[in-house]
Amino acid sequence: MNSIIEQYRLSGVALQCVPKKGVLSAEAEAFEFGKTCPVPVYVFGGINRDVYRLPRTELSSALAGEAERLMEMGCTGIKMLEGKPDVRKRWEIPDFDDPLWDAYWTFLEDRQVPLLIHVNDPEEFWDISQIGDSAKALGWYYDETYINNEEQYRQILAVLERHRKLRVIFAHFFFLSRQLPRLAEIFGKYPNVRIDLTPGIEMFYNLSEQADAAEKFFVEYQDRICFGTDIGTDCLVSEEAVPLSIKDSEFRINLIRDFLTRKEDYILEVDKDFVMGRSPTVMHGLNLPESILEKIFERNFLDFTSPAK
Structure with missing residues (x-):
């Protein structure tokens, strides 16, 4: 990780502590890394998923207790992968708008805890005719036994309606990159929402296929979009212990940077194992001005994690 920090002159890193195999916590390692890292480290802790085994009568207070535990530990915020459909199914995660979550959402809202949450997946994952082999091999084809993506959008928006001051980043563009008007409507309704x-x-x-609309969206919502990479995902999904892939890390950073900064069309080539990758594809970059890039790459995240004014 330090070599990536040096190579790309990163001014800080945010570590998302997703439990390995759902049960092994990562916060202690993240804080240990922060002691020697040359730049600030922002640790987002994860809920101990053993709480989902508790009876309903105990679960509500346990969820709120987890949020309090993570903040007392010194975490910057909380990372939730609970909105990923296979995680929801495996751990029987309750509906997000179920009242037993209320104490948890209220704690986050009252304390203004930064929340980075993964909700849904690419819409292709619910369509057997569109999902790629690599995603299918990872168990990410969602048949009728998994939660439907529209139902999950309904649930999380109901949470925002009840807890309008929640400070939240929805990972992966909230999986609405094909529905920019819908995402714009959400931004308009909930001013603390970011992606x-x-x-x-x-x-x-x-976004490349609608580059003009995408450029207008990024200009309009330049204060609501944050840089993120998922560096280390290969370590998380692997059944074996594997080191951080420098090649994958470089690809992820370059993928985002090229799309945001390049003026001319360019060819995107993707490793055959990258989920949802295509054959070499002509991409239309956004060529965003430096003032917007500075917000996306750094300022917006710092505003998100700074104490509420």
């Missing part, structure tokens, strides 16, 4: 640019690569194909 990040973490690949799924399908997001960049989708």
Whole structure:
């Protein structure tokens, strides 16, 4: 990680502590890394998923207790992968608008805890005719036994309606890169909502195919979009212990940077194992001005994690 920090002159890193295999916490390692890292480290802790095994009568207070535990530990915020459909199914995550979550959402809202949450997946994952082999191999084809993406949008928007001051980043463009007007409507209704640019690569194909509309969207909502990479995802999904891939890390950063900064069309070539990757594709970059890039790459995240004014 330090070599990536040096190579790209990163001014800070945000570590998302998703439990390995759902049960092994990562916060202690993240804080240990922060002690020697040459730049500030922002640790987003994850809920101990053992709480989902508790009876309903105990779960509500346990969820709020998890949020309090993570903040007392010194975390900057909380990372939730609970909105990823396979995680929801495996751990029987309750509906997000179920009242048993109320104490948890209220704690986050009252304390203005930064929340970075993964909700849904690419819409292709619900369509057997569109999902790629690599995603299918990872168990990410969602049949009728998994939560439907529209139902999950309904649930999380109901949460925002009840807790309008929640400070939240929806990862992966909220999986709405094909529905910019819908995302704009959400931004208009909930001023504390942000999104990040973490690949799924399908997001960049989708935005490139509507480059003019995408450019207008990025200009209009330049204060609501944050840089993100998911560096280390290969370590998370692998059944074996694997080191951080420098090649994958470089690809992710370059993918985002090229799309935001390049003026001329360019060819995007993707490793065959990258989920949702296509054959070499002509991309239409956004060529955003430096003032907007500075917000996306740094300022917006710092505003998100700064104490509420």
